[in-house]
Amino acid sequence: NLVLRTDVSGDPTFRELVGRVRETDLEAYAHQDLPFERLVEILNPERSLSRHPLFQVMLILNNQMATGVDVSTPQLDISEIYATHDAARFDLTFEFGQLDAAIGLRGGLTFADDVFERGSAELLAERFVRLLGVVVGSPDVPVGGVEVLVPGERWRVLEEWNDTAV
Known part of the structure; x- marks a missing residue:
């Protein structure tokens, strides 16, 4: 998980905002090996049982299309399945995945029903x-x-x- 904040001051265009997000992401990736629990320990945010200590909304992009490689053997049959979430880990989770090049992205939203x-x-x-x-x-x-x-x-x-x- 990378916790990111986005600066929208100055009313940038969406194109400019994407540039800002890109820069923030690249800086964050330089520190991606820092364990999440260690980050929480270092930042020591105010804790509440009603919310996550660093963020409430997660965005997931699974941009690796299925390769279509068949690795099944006579002794083993393997197929892809798409898991669904029974419980929300965060207030909101937007999840997008690229199923094939013709379709583009498909998405879903998981939400905490005690919040929304x-x-x-x-x-x-x-x-x-x-x-x-x-x-x-x-x-x-x-x-x-x-x-x-x-x-x-x-x-x-x-x-x-x-x-x-x-």
Whole structure:
């Protein structure tokens, strides 16, 4: 696990943000052999039983496509399976995998049901897909200008929930 923080100050474009993330990642990879438990010990963050000490959201990218190499023998039959998670280890885990070059990426979201209701987690996933659609189509848009709210949600937040006359 690499714990990363991303600087979004100055309202960079998504293209600039990806550059910042790349630099942060490269610096982090230089220290990837440091055991995670040792990092927690060194940083000594404030502990809480309600959350992980360093991060609450994990992003996993499995970008190694299956090779299609058959290693089965008459005595041994081997096939790929895709595991599912029964319990969330973190508040949110976004996991993406490349199944084949034609499909691109497939993803999934695992969430802690003591932190999120299913509908809220699904809404976060929908917003994330909207975000990806915008920034892939327009990588030079400033991150602060990306609309992540689903249709009708902006009105509900600004008008319905903020109606001081009610």
